[in-house]
Amino acid sequence: MSKPSAKMTPQRPAFHCVISLLATVALASATLVSTAANCRAQQTAAPAAAKPAQAKPLPGLDLSSMDLSADPCVDMYKFACGKFAANHPIPADLPSLDPAYVLYEINTQELSGILEKAEAGGAARSPDEQKIGDYFKACMNTDAINAAGLKPIQPLLDEIDALNASPAGRAQLATLIGKLQRYGVDAFFGYGEQQDFKDATKQIAFIQQGGLGLPEKDYYLRTGDKDIKVRDQYVAHVAKMLTLAGSAPEQAETDAKNILAMETALAKASLGVDDMREPEKTYHLQPIATLEASLPGFSFTAFEDATHSPHVSEINNSTPQFWPEMDKQLQTADIETIKAYLRYQLLLTFHSNLPKALDEENFDFYGRILEGQPEQRARWKRCSSAVNGALGEALGKVYVEQYFAGDSKAKMLQMVHDIEAAMGRDIDQIDWMSPATKVRAREKLAAVANKIGYPDKWRDYSKLTISPTDALGNELRANAFENDRELNKIGKPVDPLEWGMSPPTVNAYYDDSLNDVNFPAGFLQPPFFDRTQDNAVNYGHIGAIIGHELTHGFDDEGRKFDDKGNLSDWWTPEDLKNFEARTDCLSHEYGSFTAVDDVKVDGKLTLGENTADNGGLLLAFMAYMQRAKDEHTDINAKIDGFTGPQRFYIAYAQSWCENARPESIREQVLTDPHSPDAIRVDGAIPNQPGFADAFSCKKPSPMVPANNCRVW
Numbered sequence: 220m221s222k223p224s225a226k227m228t229p230q231r232p233a234f235h236c237v238i239s240l241l242a243t244v245a246l247a248s249a250t251l252v253s254t255a256a257n258c259r260a261q262q263t264a265a266p267a268a269a270k271p272a273q274a275k276p277l278p279g280l281d282l283s284s285m286d287l288s289a290d291p292c293v294d295m296y297k298f299a300c301g302k303f304a305a306n307h308p309i310p311a312d313l314p315s316l317d318p319a320y321v322l323y324e325i326n327t328q329e330l331s332g333i334l335e336k337a338e339a340g341g342a343a344r345s346p347d348e349q350k351i352g353d354y355f356k357a358c359m360n361t362d363a364i365n366a367a368g369l370k371p372i373q374p375l376l377d378e379i380d381a382l383n384a385s386p387a388g389r390a391q392l393a394t395l396i397g398k399l400q401r402y403g404v405d406a407f408f409g410y411g412e413q414q415d416f417k418d419a420t421k422q423i424a425f426i427q428q429g430g431l432g433l434p435e436k437d438y439y440l441r442t443g444d445k446d447i448k449v450r451d452q453y454v455a456h457v458a459k460m461l462t463l464a465g466s467a468p469e470q471a472e473t474d475a476k477n478i479l480a481m482e483t484a485l486a487k488a489s490l491g492v493d494d495m496r497e498p499e500k501t502y503h504l505q506p507i508a509t510l511e512a513s514l515p516g517f518s519f520t521a522f523e524d525a526t527h528s529p530h531v532s533e534i535n536n537s538t539p540q541f542w543p544e545m546d547k548q549l550q551t552a553d554i555e556t557i558k559a560y561l562r563y564q565l566l567l568t569f570h571s572n573l574p575k576a577l578d579e580e581n582f583d584f585y586g587r588i589l590e591g592q593p594e595q596r597a598r599w600k601r602c603s604s605a606v607n608g609a610l611g612e613a614l615g616k617v618y619v620e621q622y623f624a625g626d627s628k629a630k631m632l633q634m635v636h637d638i639e640a641a642m643g644r645d646i647d648q649i650d651w652m653s654p655a656t657k658v659r660a661r662e663k664l665a666a667v668a669n670k671i672g673y674p675d676k677w678r679d680y681s682k683l684t685i686s687p688t689d690a691l692g693n694e695l696r697a698n699a700f701e702n703d704r705e706l707n708k709i710g711k712p713v714d715p716l717e718w719g720m721s722p723p724t725v726n727a728y729y730d731d732s733l734n735d736v737n738f739p740a741g742f743l744q745p746p747f748f749d750r751t752q753d754n755a756v757n758y759g760h761i762g763a764i765i766g767h768e769l770t771h772g773f774d775d776e777g778r779k780f781d782d783k784g785n786l787s788d789w790w791t792p793e794d795l796k797n798f799e800a801r802t803d804c805l806s807h808e809y810g811s812f813t814a815v816d817d818v819k820v821d822g823k824l825t826l827g828e829n830t831a832d833n834g835g836l837l838l839a840f841m842a843y844m845q846r847a848k849d850e851h852t853d854i855n856a857k858i859d860g861f862t863g864p865q866r867f868y869i870a871y872a873q874s875w876c877e878n879a880r881p882e883s884i885r886e887q888v889l890t891d892p893h894s895p896d897a898i899r900v901d902g903a904i905p906n907q908p909g910f911a912d913a914f915s916c917k918k919p920s921p922m923v924p925a926n927n928c929r930v931w
């Protein structure tokens with residue numbers, strides 16, 4: 220998973236997913252299986268309420284959400300989704316509601332059913348059932364969690380308290396930070412494993428800026444009233460957390476102000492979200508001595524030992540500009556500030572399994588203030604998501620048996636092949652790319668691996684101990700287990716069968732280094748994939764998402780990687796110039812959308828996702844038309860009053876019907892590479908060559924402008 224915010228879990232680079240990530244801060248486990256950067260993982264967040272009525276699947280084509288008084292040629296979002304918000308109020312425990320969230324709610328219900336059974340299971344349980352059942356049971360026992368207080372993390376708190384300002388005391392920081400990071404506390408920076416950008420056969424270590432409590436760099440630096448207010452609220456929140464954990468209120472307030480100042484210094488030394496998308500800016504493979512030279516006061520070897528990393532001889536120093544400032548802070552900041560910062564990081568990581576007051580305060584800032592969400596998710600929802608995070612493939616195995624129909628994989632594979640074939644035709648047809656580069660693009664396309672539903676080989680959790688009575692201990696052990704699993708890959712051969720998301724996840728991703736597309740079973744459900752619907756609807760929903768992931772291999776970032784997943788320049792200068800003229804067109808188009816009050820879409824940050832949306836929709840339409848031709852389907856025959864092409868475009872638009880709180884849109888636009896849902900419709904539709912015909916639109920009209928953008 221991971222998110223651009225409070226817990227800076229190191230982002231495994233090179234992941235590109237289809238759905239944004241929101242609300243993950245208010246969440247349970249740091250060990251989410253999905254490590255996809257900026258991907259919506261399984262959010263969790265709690266007044267324990269009785270289980271509400273079951274969420275119902277949305278139909279593939281939802282007539283009740285359409286506003287038939289709107290003109291699709293003027294505003295496709297309004298036509299397809301105009302009544303969605305009125306019919307779908309946002310539940311108090313979500314930041315927004317869209318079809319992905321509805322499906323997420325349904326999946327959570329299904330997971331909780333599996334977990335309740337595993338919890339009750341008794342002696343006949345399999346080892347995996349024992350683990351998922353007991354993790355859930357301990358997580359649900361809030362009485363025991365409240366009674367335990369801070370006791371489960373007391374040894375770590377004691378180690379923080381023992382720090383002192385002497386050189387020997389500060390020298391302890393490398394060990395302590397390493398130990399905390401092994402438990403999922405991402406204090407100061409991120410450290411992890413990635414495939415080498417320039418030699419995808421190698422698994423190497425990477426180190427990256429991090430450690431910020433606010434969602435990203437610019438939250439510390441913007442000067443508007445809203446930003447100043449958020450920083451004040453952050454300071455008040457940090458002070459309250461520290462007070463709840465035993466600090467005197469006045470001391471906590473001083474510490475919180477100092478923490479903001481220290482984090483602001485780190486933020487100034489950090490790259491922004493735009494730069495972090497560029498592989499050249501985040502790839503600096505170097506001997507370990509070079510990194511160590513930029514961290515003179517920090518024993519990297521001691522850190523490696525504490526975090527259970529092998530000793531590495533080289534590393535991707537993702538953000539070299541960050542270390543001088545971090546080193547300065549570690550060596551010169553008031554030791555009391557560093558201690559308070561580490562204490563806060565610890566509380567932030569484990570709040571879900573700490574006493575209620577801490578958990579509530581965490582939600583108040585990250586959920587209520589930053590995302591406008593009135594209520595925390597019910598405990599059973601959060602615990603279901605926590606098990607999916609900690610033991611995603613043990614839970615996923617049962618989920619797949621119960622909820623992923625056997626022949627779904629074959630139908631999905633047919634669509635994937637159709638869309639890959641469409642991309643082949645598209646590459647052949649485009650007029651701006653030279654034959655030489657087309658050959659390379661074709662090679663890359665032919666090498667894309669397709670992963671559908673669930674892994675062929677399941678993860679082994681046998682060495683992870685899970686207790687039915689120790690929620691926080693389970694979280695600590697699960698985090699350490701996942702950390703060790705990741706770091707153990709360094710120096711070993713790549714396993715191309717590994718998944719970066721658990722099977723129940725509502726999302727999909729493309730991985731630059733593996734050159735593969737991944738579609739978890741949790742996403743291959745209505746309305747996105749609905750076996751009862753015709754091809755038009757399925758190609759419009761999941762087909763466009765398949766095309767989206769595939770296009771990521773050829774967006775402004777993915778195009779820099781070749782068929783083997785290596786960062787290498789396979790473009791002629793002329794082709795690159797043509798490509799960039801086309802992506803600039805998209806940057807300008809999307810950059811002109813206002814997302815919410817004073818915040819515009821960042822055309823550069825969202826370029827990869829917008830390129831993927833536009834290309835994906837185009838490819839899915841080509842594939843749909845070809846399939847209709849091959850199967851002699853009459854695309855003009857109407858169902859529910861709409862022709863095939865009309866149903867295709869309505870289904871695409873309805874993937875992105877949304878009812879969102881303004882706070883959550885604001886956070887998304889400021890931190891996330893995905894455009895807000897409605898803009899994913901009205902931004903992509905005007906660039907679709909098939910749309911004008913489908914709805915008999917006159918040119919020009921807002922959805923069929925005289926000039927549009929086209930990359931793929």
Ligand SMILES: [Zn+2]
Nearest residue numbers: 235236237831
């Ligand atoms: Zn994407």
